[in-house]
Structure formats: structure tokens, C-alpha cells
Amino acid sequence: MKPVEARPVRVALLGCGTVGAQVVRLLTEQAVDLAARVGAPIELAGIAVRRPNKHPGIPAELLTTDAAALVASDVDVVVEVIGGIEPARTLLGAALAAGKSVVTANKALLAEYGAELFTAADASGADLYFEASVAGAIPLLRPLRESLVGDRITRVTGIVNGTTNFILSAMAATGAGYRETLDEASRLGYAEADPTADVDGFDAASKAAILASLAFHSRVSAADVHREGIAAVSAADITAAKLLGRTVKLLAICERVTERDGSESVAVRVHPAMIPLSHPLASVGDAFNAVFVEADAAGQLMFYGRGAGGAPTASAVLGDLVAVARNRVIGGRAPRESAYAALPVRPMGQTPTRYHISLDVADRAGVLAQVAAVFAEHDVSIAAVRQEGRSVDASLVIVTHAASDAALRSTVDKVAGLPVVRKVVSVMRVEGEAP
Numbered sequence: 001m002k003p004v005e006a007r008p009v010r011v012a013l014l015g016c017g018t019v020g021a022q023v024v025r026l027l028t029e030q031a032v033d034l035a036a037r038v039g040a041p042i043e044l045a046g047i048a049v050r051r052p053n054k055h056p057g058i059p060a061e062l063l064t065t066d067a068a069a070l071v072a073s074d075v076d077v078v079v080e081v082i083g084g085i086e087p088a089r090t091l092l093g094a095a096l097a098a099g100k101s102v103v104t105a106n107k108a109l110l111a112e113y114g115a116e117l118f119t120a121a122d123a124s125g126a127d128l129y130f131e132a133s134v135a136g137a138i139p140l141l142r143p144l145r146e147s148l149v150g151d152r153i154t155r156v157t158g159i160v161n162g163t164t165n166f167i168l169s170a171m172a173a174t175g176a177g178y179r180e181t182l183d184e185a186s187r188l189g190y191a192e193a194d195p196t197a198d199v200d201g202f203d204a205a206s207k208a209a210i211l212a213s214l215a216f217h218s219r220v221s222a223a224d225v226h227r228e229g230i231a232a233v234s235a236a237d238i239t240a241a242k243l244l245g246r247t248v249k250l251l252a253i254c255e256r257v258t259e260r261d262g263s264e265s266v267a268v269r270v271h272p273a274m275i276p277l278s279h280p281l282a283s284v285g286d287a288f289n290a291v292f293v294e295a296d297a298a299g300q301l302m303f304y305g306r307g308a309g310g311a312p313t314a315s316a317v318l319g320d321l322v323a324v325a326r327n328r329v330i331g332g333r334a335p336r337e338s339a340y341a342a343l344p345v346r347p348m349g350q351t352p353t354r355y356h357i358s359l360d361v362a363d364r365a366g367v368l369a370q371v372a373a374v375f376a377e378h379d380v381s382i383a384a385v386r387q388e389g390r391s392v393d394a395s396l397v398i399v400t401h402a403a404s405d406a407a408l409r410s411t412v413d414k415v416a417g418l419p420v421v422r423k424v425v426s427v428m429r430v431e432g433e434a435p
Contacts (some may be wrong), residue, residue, distance in 0.1 A: 006040035009325040012075040013047045014067055014091060015082035016055050019105060019132075020047070022314035023079065024058060034318075038325040046070045048082075071095050076328050079321060080104040081132075081313075089113055096120035096128065101324040101334075105132035105313055111206035111222035114213065118337035127327055127334040129320035134207040135160055135289045137312035138305040139319075144214040144293070145335055152296040153215040156254040157431070160207045162287030162308045163198035164230050164250040166190045168238075168272070169285040172247055177235045190287055200229035201250065204270045208252035211291070212268045215254055217341040220268055226348035228271035237272075237426050240358060240397065246274040247282050251431060257346055265346040274356055275432035282432075349406030354383070354430040356399050357412060360423040363394035367420045371396065374418065378411040379403065399430060 011027075013020055027034070027044055035041040048067035049055060055063060064070055071078055071091050078095040080088055080102065088109050092102050097120055104110070110117070110133050121128040131141045135158070144153070159165050163185060170181045182199065185191040197203045205225040212220040230250050241248050254268050275282050280302050284290040289307025294300050306312040327333055361367050368385065375382055381401040388395045400408065416424045 006329055008041040008043035009038065009077060009328050010043050010045040010075045011077045011079055011321065012045055012070045012073070012095075014070075014078065014080045014088070016047050016049050016058065016063075017081070018310040019081045019313045019317065021055075021058075022310040023081065023317050026314055026318050030318075034322060037322055039329045040325065042321065042325055045073065045075045067091055068094070071100070072098070075100060077101045077103065077321065077324055079317060080106055081317065082106075083108065085109055085112060089116075092117060093120055096124055096126045099124040099126050101127035101129075101328065103129045103132075103317055103320040103324060105130070105317055107133040107203070107206040107210060108222070111209040114210070114221075115219050115337070115339070121334075122336055125333065127324045129324055129334055130210070131320050132313050132316035134210050135291060135303065136305070136307040136309060137315045138289060138291070138303050138307060139316075140291055140303045141210070141214060143301075143303070144211070145338075148293070148295055148298060149335075149338070151298050152256075153293060154256050154296065155294040156211050156215050156252075156291060157281065157294075158207075158211065158252045158289070158291035159249055159281055159284050160211075160252045160289055160291065160307060161198055161201075161204045161250060162289060162306075163191050163195060164201075164204070165284065165289070166287045167199070168230060168233065168248055168250065171233070171235060171238050172242070175235055175238070178231060178233055199231055201227040201270045204250060204252045208254055208268050208270050211252065212254035212266055213339070215293075216256055216266050216343055217338045218266055218343040218345075219339045220254075220266060220345060224268055224345040226269040226271070226351075230272050233272050233428075234426060236358070237428055240356065240426070241274045241428075244274070244356070244399075245278075246276050246430075248272055248274055248428070249281060249284075251275070251281070253431065256343070257351070264341075264343055266343045267346045267348075267351040269348060269351065271429060273429040273431040275430075279432040349404060349409075351405050352402040353405045353408060354400050354402050354433070355408050355412070356426075356428045356430050357397070357415075358425040358427075359396040359398070359415065359421050360425050361394050361396045362420045362422065364420070367394075368396065370418055370420055371398070371415055374414045375400070375411055378407045378414070380407055380411050395425065 052063040
């Protein structure tokens with residue numbers, strides 16, 4: 001006797017742009033395989049868009065401008081790829097409240113309102129999956145959320161924004177400045193018409209908040225993340241890094257910090273930093289992403305791949321969709337939010353960092369002694385000093401040992417006021433080396 005086919009899992013898709021169009025393509029082209037993997041057909045019930053006439057090739061009967069009505073219809077799963085806070089927050093909140101599973105690629109929403117969405121999912125028993133929100137196609141969040149849940153993660157360091165990595169890699173390769181390299185990135189399609197979210201670090205900060213929340217079982221929002229962009233990175237900074245056997249990357253750094261009294265906190269930051277060429281992240285070029293995870297038992301793990309783009313991101317969305325569809329068919333559930341540790345977020349000023357400082361100084365006796373005295377006054381230890389040039393072109397380069405960021409900033413401010421210092425040319429953090 002022919003087996004009874006399982007009821008289709010009906011899916012509402014919110015958005016049909018670069019990622020959404022690829023989701024539709026993959027659902028169509030892989031329909032048979034996906035049904036076999038899920039145990040039931042996946043049926044696209046409708047697609048919410050703003051301008052139905054802008055989507056040639058998509059069956060007109062699937063398109064609607066009424067996203068709220070689509071979410072409220074007889075669907076099992078809502079897939080959201082429209083981005084931004086609203087209307088995504090309202091739409092996904094309504095879906096979860098109604099017991100409908102949600103798959104989202106929306107890092108900004110999760111970084112700001114993730115706790116709210118998880119609370120809604122727990123209340124109704126619905127699934128909430130979001131692998132595509134960080135690092136595109138790279139399987140990263142599920143390993144943190146599931147595979148490493150039995151381990152103690154101590155640090156997550158990542159290149160999680162392709163636009164800034166392309167710019168910094170190009171600056172290192174060509175010797176060009178930031179502005180001209182940004183223009184080239186825009187021309188090649190690596191940077192948006194308004195690149196602010198990328199180059200000012202907002203995109204990476206949202207992703208860092210998600211990574212820290214998962215890694216440390218604590219609620220971390222985008223507002224908790226110290227954020228600096230790459231606009232101040234100069235060709236001189238890139239050259240200085242090369243001379244020291246380093247390169248410059250925009251890093252998202254999430255670390256577990258143990259205080260002197262044994263208590264723990266979480267430090268989360270996004271900023272450009274010099275890292276040694278021997279570090280696994282140093283060779284990550286172009287628009288690729290990579291995340292370096294350190295855990296007590298697993299040791300060091302590296303996740304690498306394309307972190308953006310329609311097809312790579314759609315791959316992550318489809319992976320989540322298969323997972324929630326399977327749960328619908330067999331009655332399973334996604335992992336719930338794990339925020340039991342509730343570790344406090346350590347202010348950036350208290351976070352230990354290292355600095356590379358380049359000074360334009362007067363070429364006369366006693367300059368180094370005066371500068372070193374300021375460092376000693378603020379209890380900042382100097383690891384290395386290099387003096388270059390003579391006369392009007394004299395410069396002093398200092399690399400510090402680890403100290404609180406507040407102490408380092410105070411030191412730089414005081415040094416800048418010394419009569420023998422004409423200019424603080426650049427200040428950049430140093431990561432990936434022993435303190």
C-alpha cells in the first residue's frame with residue numbers, strides 16, 4: 001500500500017531581495033531533496049514584498065504587499081529576510097505568539113530584541129533559528145548553540161564584516177588610503193551606497209552581541225558592545241603594521257574575563273587592531289569572514305567562508321528551514337535561549353588591551369624619558385620602542401603591554417600634551433599576542 005504523504009510544511013517568506021530571491025530559487029530547485037530530508041514537502045505559501053512588479057520570474061499569485069496578513073494565514077514557518085527593526089519585530093513577534101516557527105537573518109533585530117523574541121518563542125513553544133544572521137553560509141551559531149554547549153568558551157574573535165575586510169585587505173595590498181579604497185569597494189559592489197553600517201562597525205557590533213550571548217550564556221545587546229569603525233585607519237597604520245610583522249583587521253572580540261575576586265564578566269568590542277601575520281585570522285582576505293573560537297576542552301577552532309551574498313546567506317536560511325520543518329514533522333523543538341549565566345558586561349575602560357602608538361616628536365635628548373615617565377605614571381608598561389628619523393621627521397613608536405583601556409587612553413591624552421610631542425600620529429590596539 002502506498003504510504004500516506006505527510007502534510008506539507010507551509011512557509012511564508014518576508015522579503016525577496018538578494019537573499020530572498022535565492023531562497024525561492026533553492027526551494028524550487030531542491031524541492032524533492034528537501035522533502036526527503038524533512039519528511040514532508042516544503043510549500044511556499046506566499047512572499048511579502050513592497051513592489052510586486054519588481055520580481056519577474058516569481059509567480060504573481062505568491063506575491064503580496066500585506067505581510068501581516070501573510071503571517072496570520074495558515075502557515076507553519078515564517079522566514080524573514082527583510083532586515084531592519086520594523087516591521088520585522090512586529091511581524092516575527094506575531095508569528096511566534098501564534099506558535100509559528102521563525103527563521104531570520106536579521107542580526108540588528110536579534111542584537112536589539114533577541115530576548116523579546118526568545119521569550120515569545122518559549123511562551124508558545126515555537127522555534128527560533130537565526131544561523132544566517134552572522135557570517136552568512138559559515139556554520140557558526142549552531143556549533144556555539146549546540147555542539148559546544150557542553151564546553152566552556154573563553155574567547156571568540158572574528159572578522160565578521162566582508163566590506164571592511166575587503167577594504168583593509170586592499171589597503172594592505174596596494175598601499176592606498178582609506179577613502180580611495182572605499183570608493184573602489186563601492187565601484188566593485190563590495191560596499192553599499194551608504195556604507196555607514198559596515199565601515200562604522202554597526203554591522204559587526206550586532207553580530208558580536210549575538211556571538212557573545214551564545215558563547216557566554218548571557219544576554220548581550222548591541223548597546224553593550226564597544227564599537228569603533230575603520231575610517232581612521234590610514235595607509236601609515238598599514239605600513240607600520242607591516243614593519244612589525246602584523247596586519248590590520250576589524251575584529252569582533254568577545255571574551256570571558258575573570259576578575260581578581262574570582263567573579264566573571266564579559267567584554268565585547270569591535271575595533272580595528274593589529275594582529276601578527278602568524279595569527280589564523282591574518283590571512284583572511286577579500287570579503288571573506290572567519291571566526292576563531294577558544295574553549296577549555298575543544299581548544300582552538302576556526303570557522304571560515306563567505307560571510308555575505310545572496311546564495312551563501314540563503315544556504316544558511318535553508319539549513320534553518322530544514323531544521324524547523326523537521327521539528328514540525330516529528331514534534332521536536334529548537335534549543336531554547338540559554339542565558340542562565342547572566343554575566344555582567346565589562347565596561348571598555350576596564351577591559352585590558354594593548355596599544356601601538358606612533359608619535360611625531362622633537363629630535364632632542366630626553367624625549368623618550370619624558371614619554372616613558374607618563375606611561376609609568378599611569379602604570380602602563382612599555383613592551384617595545386622604536387625611534388625613527390632625525391630632525392623634523394623624528395618619530396617614536398611604542399607598543400605597550402596589556403593595561404586597562406582607560407589607563408591607556410589617559411596615557412595617550414597626557415603624552416599628546418607634552419611639549420616634546422608635536423603630534424599623536426596614530427593609536428591602534430594590538431591583539432593576538434601574549435600580553
